[in-house]
Amino acid sequence: MKTSYFYSIIFVIIMILIPAFLCLFIKLIPQFEQPPLLYAIRVYGPIKLLQGFKSNADNLAAFGFSIKNPLLQNKHDINFNLIDQSGKIIRRAALNGSVIDDGKFIKVEFIRIPDSANKQYQLEITSAESDDKDSLEIYASNKIPPSYNDLLVNGAKVEGGLSFVPYYESRNPLQQITNIYSATLRRLWADTIFGFLYTTILICLIAYYFLMNRAK
Amino acid sequence: MSFLKNKHILSILIAGVIIRLAIIPFYFHPDIKTYYFQSSFLKKGVLNIYDYLDKHNLELPYKENFVYFPLTYYFLGSYQFVVSPFLGENFDKWLNDASLGSILQIGVYRYLLILKLPYLIADISIAFLLTKLFNQIEDKQKIFKLWMLNPFSIAIIYIFSNIDVLIVLMTVLSLLFAKKSKFLLAALMLGLGAGFKAYPIFFIPLIFFYTQKWKDRVLLLVISLGTFLAIIAPFLKSKVFLQSTLASGLTTRLFIPNLNIGFNESINIPLLILAIYLIYFVKKSKKEFLTLNNGFLAILLVIFSFIHFHIQWLIWLMPFICVLLVKRKSDIGLFILLGLVGVAIPFLYDDKYMNVALLNAVSTSYSLLPSFYRIVNKFVDPSIVMSLLHTLFAGISLFLIWITSKENYED
Numbered sequence: 001m002k003t004s005y006f007y008s009i010i011f012v013i014i015m016i017l018i019p020a021f022l023c024l025f026i027k028l029i030p031q032f033e034q035p036p037l038l039y040a041i042r043v044y045g046p047i048k049l050l051q052g053f054k055s056n057a058d059n060l061a062a063f064g065f066s067i068k069n070p071l072l073q074n075k076h077d078i079n080f081n082l083i084d085q086s087g088k089i090i091r092r093a094a095l096n097g098s099v100i101d102d103g104k105f106i107k108v109e110f111i112r113i114p115d116s117a118n119k120q121y122q123l124e125i126t127s128a129e130s131d132d133k134d135s136l137e138i139y140a141s142n143k144i145p146p147s148y149n150d151l152l153v154n155g156a157k158v159e160g161g162l163s164f165v166p167y168y169e170s171r172n173p174l175q176q177i178t179n180i181y182s183a184t185l186r187r188l189w190a191d192t193i194f195g196f197l198y199t200t201i202l203i204c205l206i207a208y209y210f211l212m213n214r215a216k
Numbered sequence: 217m218s219f220l221k222n223k224h225i226l227s228i229l230i231a232g233v234i235i236r237l238a239i240i241p242f243y244f245h246p247d248i249k250t251y252y253f254q255s256s257f258l259k260k261g262v263l264n265i266y267d268y269l270d271k272h273n274l275e276l277p278y279k280e281n282f283v284y285f286p287l288t289y290y291f292l293g294s295y296q297f298v299v300s301p302f303l304g305e306n307f308d309k310w311l312n313d314a315s316l317g318s319i320l321q322i323g324v325y326r327y328l329l330i331l332k333l334p335y336l337i338a339d340i341s342i343a344f345l346l347t348k349l350f351n352q353i354e355d356k357q358k359i360f361k362l363w364m365l366n367p368f369s370i371a372i373i374y375i376f377s378n379i380d381v382l383i384v385l386m387t388v389l390s391l392l393f394a395k396k397s398k399f400l401l402a403a404l405m406l407g408l409g410a411g412f413k414a415y416p417i418f419f420i421p422l423i424f425f426y427t428q429k430w431k432d433r434v435l436l437l438v439i440s441l442g443t444f445l446a447i448i449a450p451f452l453k454s455k456v457f458l459q460s461t462l463a464s465g466l467t468t469r470l471f472i473p474n475l476n477i478g479f480n481e482s483i484n485i486p487l488l489i490l491a492i493y494l495i496y497f498v499k500k501s502k503k504e505f506l507t508l509n510n511g512f513l514a515i516l517l518v519i520f521s522f523i524h525f526h527i528q529w530l531i532w533l534m535p536f537i538c539v540l541l542v543k544r545k546s547d548i549g550l551f552i553l554l555g556l557v558g559v560a561i562p563f564l565y566d567d568k569y570m571n572v573a574l575l576n577a578v579s580t581s582y583s584l585l586p587s588f589y590r591i592v593n594k595f596v597d598p599s600i601v602m603s604l605l606h607t608l609f610a611g612i613s614l615f616l617i618w619i620t621s622k623e624n625y626e627d
Contacts, residue, residue: 005365007365007367008231008232008235008365008367011235011241011367011370012234012235012238015238015239015243015371016238016574019242019575019578019579019582022572022575022582022585023581025585026579026581026582026584026585027584028581028584029581030580030581032317032319033314033315033316033317033318033321033580034316034317034580035315035317036313036315036317037277037313037314037315039307053553064316066316070606077420079517101328103279105583107584126270139315163315165316165317165580167584180578180579181577184242184578184579186406187242187320187322187324187325188325190322191322191323191325194323194325194326195325195330198237198241198325198329200236200238202234203239205230205233205234205237206234208230209227209230209231209234212230213226213227214225
């Protein structure tokens with residue numbers, strides 16, 4: 001009997017510690033949650049998107065987008081240029097349409113920028129080789145984080161912003177583990193009544209279990 | 217309920233509930249959001265979800281068809297309606313938001329707990345029903361512990377969170393009614409279970425031959441198949457329904473493993489083995505409920521041995537394995553190996569939601585990790601590994617079917 005309880009406890013500990021273990025392999029941390037995917041903006045030929053945002057940490061290293069590639073038709077490059085406050089292109093990246101599944105979340109990585117904290121950047125997106133028949137479409141949203149600046153489509157301001165996520169390279173795994181667990185607990189207790197009830201029920205059950213087994 | 221006065225049982229129940237509650241809110245598979253989204257149209261008056269999703273596909277955030285039979289839609293849709301006050305006003309908005317970041321919204325842990333609550337109720341119900349299959353208190357305690365504390369069931373039900381545990385409840389009820397010689401109720405349970413997912417239909421031939429009287433056999437067929445047909449009859453004219461349910465998944469995969477014997481003829485291997493087993497079952501002189509239990513298990517082991525399966529389907533096997541292990545604890549090592557191999561195969565699919573991305577409810581950073589498929593692919597072709605594992609699974613399954621078929625196995 002005690003063996004089965006032992007294995008059950010080990011199982012629970014493993015399930016709780018799996019996130020921590022996998023954290024050690026996470027190299028990129030998102031700045032915020034991806035904004036909702038409310039509409040999509042086509043990128044092809046002469047169309048140039050320019051999304052401004054403020055980076056909140058050092059080691060900016062990637063962006064995540066949700067991109068539509070209807071019927072997987074597009075096989076051309078989509079180019080991403082990161083422009084700093086002085087207007088200089090400091091990073092370039094490209095993806096080919098053939099690796100972009102329709103509607104999937106993809107990430108674009110580049111060499112990290114060590115001193116990116118609290119700096120304004122613009123992300124320029126083009127796909128000159130595509131045409132309007134096989135254009136890619138980048139999801140956008142009108143529910144955007146405060147760190148966003150303007151979204152310009154061929155120089156004209158558009159309401160809302162791209163539904164994208166900046167990522168930062170993780171340099172301290174232990175700090176990362178702490179951040180992930182504390183963020184999880186914060187989200188749990190932000191739903192106040194549920195968080196309180198859930199935690200209380202769990203603690204009461206655990207306490208009752210140990211008292212019951214101690215009494216035996 | 218006097219069973220609960222037993223402190224040992226109460227202790228197991230509380231331990232089992234604690235383990236489940238610790239996991240439920242924090243592991244997320246997107247299927248739960250997809251089918252609850254699809255089921256949400258019931259409260260808007262949609263009765264034929266198959267045609268509705270096909271007609272409005274372009275405007276919906278989720279493009280998948282509804283691949284389950286109608287009872288799944290009506291059950292989940294009704295449940296959602298009943299618990300909507302507890303889900304809150306933001307729940308529908310969350311359901312409609314297909315973005316990756318939506319899983320980190322405030323309230324998601326509450327949603328996941330409430331959405332998985334029917335599975336928790338079914339899961340604990342199964343534990344108590346399984347105890348009714350045995351008379352000795354020791355056996356009741358054994359099976360209760362086997363079900364409540366086995367990690368395979370817990371992980372499959374609450375991490376991959378599919379509806380399969382509801383159908384498992386029906387099949388366990390069917391076994392219980394058959395043990396009590398209430399064959400018509402057993403047949404009804406199989407028919408109702410098939411109204412959610414088709415697999416209980418495979419058990420009908422066994423219950424048919426388990427029943428001794430021809431009058432009961434005929435009624436059993438009428439009730440089981442009649443219930444199933446009554447559930448799907450309103451949708452048979454819908455091409456989308458036929459394509460999404462009858463012509464997909466389990467039903468078609470069973471016909472793939474064939475042995476070509478020339479002249480455009482093939483022998484279907486799983487059906488061949490099932491036919492041999494059925495003949496053995498019919499010929500077996502003494503049939504007890506354990507014989508029926510082993511028969512249910514044998515059918516499922518043959519099916520899994522010869523098809524590409526989803527990990528959540530493995531829960532179908534669990535109650536019958538637990539019943540068997542009460543009498544034959546010496547085989548537990550073999551069943552643990554079967555379970556490990558069975559779980560390893562889907563873990564190697566090229567799908568992050570089979571492994572790392574299940575933790576997206578904790579942090580979406582996990583979806584940036586490579587899947588096990590990608591890691592293995594750096595060293596060897598994963599399909600070779602999966603094929604070897606599946607061959608091992610089939611070998612262990614066929615061996616288990618053989619040893620459980622032996623006359624003195626149940627002593």
